[in-house]
Amino acid sequence: xxxxxxxxxxxxxxxxxxxxxxxxxxxxxxxxxxxxxxxxxxxxxxxxxxxxxxxxxxxxxxxxxxxxxxxxxxxxxxxxxxxxxxxxxxxxxxxxxxxxxxxxxxxxxxxxxxxxxxxxxxxxxxxxxxxxxxxxxxxxxxxxxxxxxxxxxxxxxxxxxxxxxxxxxxxxxxxxxxxxxxxxxxxxxxxxxxxxxxxxxxxxxxxxxxxxxxxxxxxxxxxxxxxxxxxxxxxxxxxxxxxxxxxxxxxxxxxxxxxxxxxxxxxxxxxxxxxxxxxxxxxxxxxxxxxxxxxxxxxxxxxxx
Numbered sequence: 001x002x003x004x005x006x007x008x009x010x011x012x013x014x015x016x017x018x019x020x021x022x023x024x025x026x027x028x029x030x031x032x033x034x035x036x037x038x039x040x041x042x043x044x045x046x047x048x049x050x051x052x053x054x055x056x057x058x059x060x061x062x063x064x065x066x067x068x069x070x071x072x073x074x075x076x077x078x079x080x081x082x083x084x085x086x087x088x089x090x091x092x093x094x095x096x097x098x099x100x101x102x103x104x105x106x107x108x109x110x111x112x113x114x115x116x117x118x119x120x121x122x123x124x125x126x127x128x129x130x131x132x133x134x135x136x137x138x139x140x141x142x143x144x145x146x147x148x149x150x151x152x153x154x155x156x157x158x159x160x161x162x163x164x165x166x167x168x169x170x171x172x173x174x175x176x177x178x179x180x181x182x183x184x185x186x187x188x189x190x191x192x193x194x195x196x197x198x199x200x201x202x203x204x205x206x207x208x209x210x211x212x213x214x215x216x217x218x219x220x221x222x223x224x225x226x227x228x229x230x231x232x233x234x235x236x237x238x239x240x241x242x243x244x245x246x247x248x249x250x251x252x253x254x255x256x257x258x259x260x261x262x263x264x265x266x267x268x269x270x271x272x273x274x275x276x277x278x279x280x281x282x283x284x285x286x287x288x289x290x291x292x293x294x295x296x297x298x299x300x301x302x303x304x305x
Contacts, residue, residue: 012066020162022297028171031174035172046167053113054110057111061104069138070086070096080199130158149192150189194224194285198279221272225270228262232259246303
């Protein structure tokens with residue numbers, strides 16, 4: 001059982017589920033409730049059962065992606081992550097591929113069922129796009145310059161945005177959902193490049209064209225720092241636009257809450273030299289992602305409820 005949870009990256013699935021719950025109940029439902037108070041008509045929305053099915057679909061897509069990625073990375077993981085890939089040890093490649101197809105098929109079926117239920121048939125293709133992208137990423141795209149990083153970042157943003165896309169009604173807070181999706185995109189992109197530096201040796205043996213291999217580690221670090229600066233610039237603008245005159249806490253405190261983690265990440269990246277240094281930088285980037293998504297809770301409590 002423990003090995004299966006490792007295979008599907010259970011902690012990451014928990015983060016995805018938590019993210020989607022926070023998006024729905026911290027951003028989307030408050031907008032519907034506000035509209036109800038104004039019009040006395042509760043807007044058409046995805047049912048609780050429908051939402052649980054949507055979350056399940058997202059988790060199955062993610063789990064399928066992790067599994068097929070391990071299938072294609074058996075040899076390279078012996079260099080990058082010795083002993084961590086379970087394919088060929090705990091699970092056969094044939095069994096893993098069957099899991100990928102079963103998980104993907106169920107996720108796609110759920111997606112189309114929900115899309116038909118809300119009369120947005122095109123939405124059903126989101127899961128198809130995600131499954132195909134993950135397969136192509138693991139088999140081909142991750143070997144190409146930048147496109148693999150971009151695909152994973154887009155899918156991270158989609159995991160956030162999909163909660164809003166599957167709502168049958170347009171709602172006031174949709175812009176905030178898109179802001180969080182953009183945050184997930186750029187932080188994931190940053191982490192992917194950090195991971196590429198961490199996996200430099202194995203990727204070089206596999207003749208992959210990652211950013212640090214093609215342009216060098218120094219250029220890769222420069223790109224990472226540039227992405228951090230862009231992220232901070234965007235966050236500072238949004239904080240100024242929406243919270244400069246807020247009465248909950250000072251504007252300086254708000255800036256510090258986001259500035260300090262990214263400055264710490266910049267320090268970790270700049271001073272990193274060994275593989276373990278980049279591992280900790282990657283782990284810290286994931287922590288920033290979770291921290292940013294958890295900001296929905298105080299945002300909802302003080303401004304939306």
